[in-house]
Amino acid sequence: MSDQNPLFIPGPTNMPDRLRQAMQVQSQDHRAPDFAQTFLPVLEGCKRVFGTEEGDIFLFPASGTGGWEAAITNTLSPGDKVLIARYGMFSHRWIDMCERHGLDVHVIDCAWGTGAPAALFQHVLEADAGHRIKAVLVTHNETATGVRSDIAAVRTAIAAASHPALLMVDCVSSLASMPFEMDAWGVDIAVSGSQKGFMLATGLAILGVSRKAIAAIETARLPRTFFDFRDMTSANAKGGFPYTPPLQLIHGMRESLEMLFEEGLDAVYARHHRLAEGVRRAVSAWGLDLVAQSPEIYSDTVSAIYVPEGFNSNALTAHAYHAYGVSFGVGLGQMDGKAFRIGHLGSLTDVMVLSGLAAIEMAMADLDYPITLGSGMVAAQNYFRQSRAPAPANAV
Numbered sequence: 001m002s003d004q005n006p007l008f009i010p011g012p013t014n015m016p017d018r019l020r021q022a023m024q025v026q027s028q029d030h031r032a033p034d035f036a037q038t039f040l041p042v043l044e045g046c047k048r049v050f051g052t053e054e055g056d057i058f059l060f061p062a063s064g065t066g067g068w069e070a071a072i073t074n075t076l077s078p079g080d081k082v083l084i085a086r087y088g089m090f091s092h093r094w095i096d097m098c099e100r101h102g103l104d105v106h107v108i109d110c111a112w113g114t115g116a117p118a119a120l121f122q123h124v125l126e127a128d129a130g131h132r133i134k135a136v137l138v139t140h141n142e143t144a145t146g147v148r149s150d151i152a153a154v155r156t157a158i159a160a161a162s163h164p165a166l167l168m169v170d171c172v173s174s175l176a177s178m179p180f181e182m183d184a185w186g187v188d189i190a191v192s193g194s195q196k197g198f199m200l201a202t203g204l205a206i207l208g209v210s211r212k213a214i215a216a217i218e219t220a221r222l223p224r225t226f227f228d229f230r231d232m233t234s235a236n237a238k239g240g241f242p243y244t245p246p247l248q249l250i251h252g253m254r255e256s257l258e259m260l261f262e263e264g265l266d267a268v269y270a271r272h273h274r275l276a277e278g279v280r281r282a283v284s285a286w287g288l289d290l291v292a293q294s295p296e297i298y299s300d301t302v303s304a305i306y307v308p309e310g311f312n313s314n315a316l317t318a319h320a321y322h323a324y325g326v327s328f329g330v331g332l333g334q335m336d337g338k339a340f341r342i343g344h345l346g347s348l349t350d351v352m353v354l355s356g357l358a359a360i361e362m363a364m365a366d367l368d369y370p371i372t373l374g375s376g377m378v379a380a381q382n383y384f385r386q387s388r389a390p391a392p393a394n395a396v
């Protein structure tokens with residue numbers, strides 16, 4: 001199998017050569033002053049991507065799941081009540097983690113393919129006159145279903161109920177690919193990772209934390225050591241880490257932020273929207289349905305696509321892998337066997353997306369799906385041609 005074929009799973013994403021090279025560094029003394037010169041600009045750059053001036057940035061050596069654990073253990077105590085809606089595998093896993101930490105989890109079960117139910121949250125919070133609910137936890141982009149939730153609407157619901165709960169948001173598969181406005185949306189903790197929008201190797205949990213969440217640390221009694229924000233804050237203030245930092249990833253982060261700012265965050269978001277729209281045109285030309293139930297919640301980083309009745313989505317992704325050496329996302333949880341996913345985030349171009357659509361079309365045709373070979377390609381090609389950015393004036 002050629003490792004030149006792009007990945008179409010929604011993380012880890014394709015690593016640009018520039019970032020792979022940036023991570024190729026010799027070990028370095030992390031207590032020497034030049035470490036701080038690399039590291040401190042990363043914290044500043046992350047603030048821009050999270051959309052925060054008020055908040056602090058924390059980088060832990062972990063995957064995104066570790067970021068969830070840091071968020072809850074630093075702010076909550078055993079038995080604390082939290083409010084979470086389940087509408088996919090990732091919101092489900094965050095619920096599971098809260099339960100295993102001994103939190104009292106109020107779960108709102110929603111149909112998979114829908115997003116965070118702001119009105120229902122408001123209803124539950126209004127009924128909580130004693131303010132027993134300490135936090136509302138929301139998955140911004142549910143990677144299992146390709147649904148993006150409206151975080152500003154959730155904050156509005158919390159405010160409408162005049163409720164003091166913290167708002168914690170999983171933005172692992174949205175940050176640096178879709179707009180995120182931590183301060184404007186009133187997010188208290190935003191959790192992300194290095195291997196999706198940042199186009200890097202897995203291994204950094206990246207968090208944005210508000211003043212209010214920082215204040216909650218003093219009374220939070222869930223056990224924590226490795227993930228304690230206070231240890232990280234005091235070490236960061238001296239330009240270092242409370243333990244050995246993942247140096248190569250921090251070099252990668254510095255370069256990743258450079259790349260994002262060179263392209264411009266708005267241009268990065270517009271590119272993701274355009275590529276996602278090309279994929280959606282293809283899905284519609286195939287006559288297939290997205291799991292996401294309505295256009296205003298379509299994710300620009302991943303599309304989950306129902307296979308027709310009588311077909312198994314896992315057989316399709318397995319065939320695409322074995323026959324063509326291309327990976328697509330499998331159906332997770334309730335979507336097991338029913339839907340496959342096309343990840344379209346990170347380092348991707350029109351041409352790369354077209355190659356993925358061509359590969360999955362071949363796989364579907366091989367397995368006798370009722371689609372016309374080439375139909376999705378043509379729909380995406382037409383959309384990409386028509387929505388192409390005008391060439392810069394100095395282009396040759």
Ligand SMILES: *Cc1c(COP(=O)(O)O)cnc(C)c1O
Pocket residue numbers: 011063064065066090139141142143170172173193
């Ligand atoms: C990828 C992902 C995570 C984190 O997964 P890790 O494997 O721990 O990095 C969390 N939430 C969402 C929505 C994700 O897409």
